[in-house]
Amino acid sequence: MTSRPRPVVLAGPTAVGKGTLSQYIREHFPDVWLSVSATTRAPRPGEVHGEHYFFVSPEEFDAMVAAGDMLEWAVVHGRNRYGTPRHAVEAALAGGRVPLLEIDLQGARQLRASMPGALFVFLAPPSWDELVRRLVGRGTEGEAERAARLRTAEVEMAASGEFDVVIVNDDVRRAAEELVSLMRSQVS
Known part of the structure; x- marks a missing residue:
């Protein structure tokens, strides 16, 4: 008898490389x-609607939440909302696939309550200094936004103990292979 696969939830501090890791896996x-x-935020250069995120208006996001179409959602960095659409994840699970959900700490906590069987993976930077270097180096935020993200990152880093597994993102290829190996082990 084959059991339903466990979803894998990937979270970590801002600028740790969750998006880069997901793109490598993709x-x-x-x-x-x-x-x-x-998300309600505007696309960054190179981001494609439907591939990287579904870029929606605040009104569209509100409608999705009101309809129960989000597995989780949160306001991130006090500014924009992010959430995981329910239907596609449930369809993947029903089809025997292990979904990878790349989300923030707030979303991971919500999913722990609603999907307690999921495997929770924390993506950690090699060091705090490296996290700061990555955030500054990507050049996508102004000074005030960077400061807000670093304050949030301190809180997020302290939550690593809430997760089942910690993967250090010191090399994207190695971290991706470790994560994919964990995902494949979730299929009976």
Whole structure:
């Protein structure tokens, strides 16, 4: 008898490389199913609607929440909302696929309550200094936004003990292989 696969929830502090890791997995492990989150923030350069995120208006996001179409959602960095659309994740699970949900700490906590059987993976930076370097280096936020994200990152780093597994993102290829191996082990 085959049991339903466990979803894998990937969270970690801002600028740790969750998006980079997900993109690497998307390109090198096409058999892995990645959930696409919805967000009210504007796309960054190179981001594609429906591939990286579903970029929606605040009104569209509110309607999705009101309809119960989100597994989890949160206001991140006090500004924009992010959430995981329910239907696609449930369809992947029903089809025997292990979904990878790349979300923030607030969302992971919500999912722990609603999907307690999920495997929770914390993506950690090699060091605090490296996290700061990555945030500053990507150049996508102004000074005030960077400061807000670093304050949030301190809280997020302290939560690593809430997770089942910690993967250090010191090398994208190695971290991706470790994560995909964990995901594949979730299928009976």
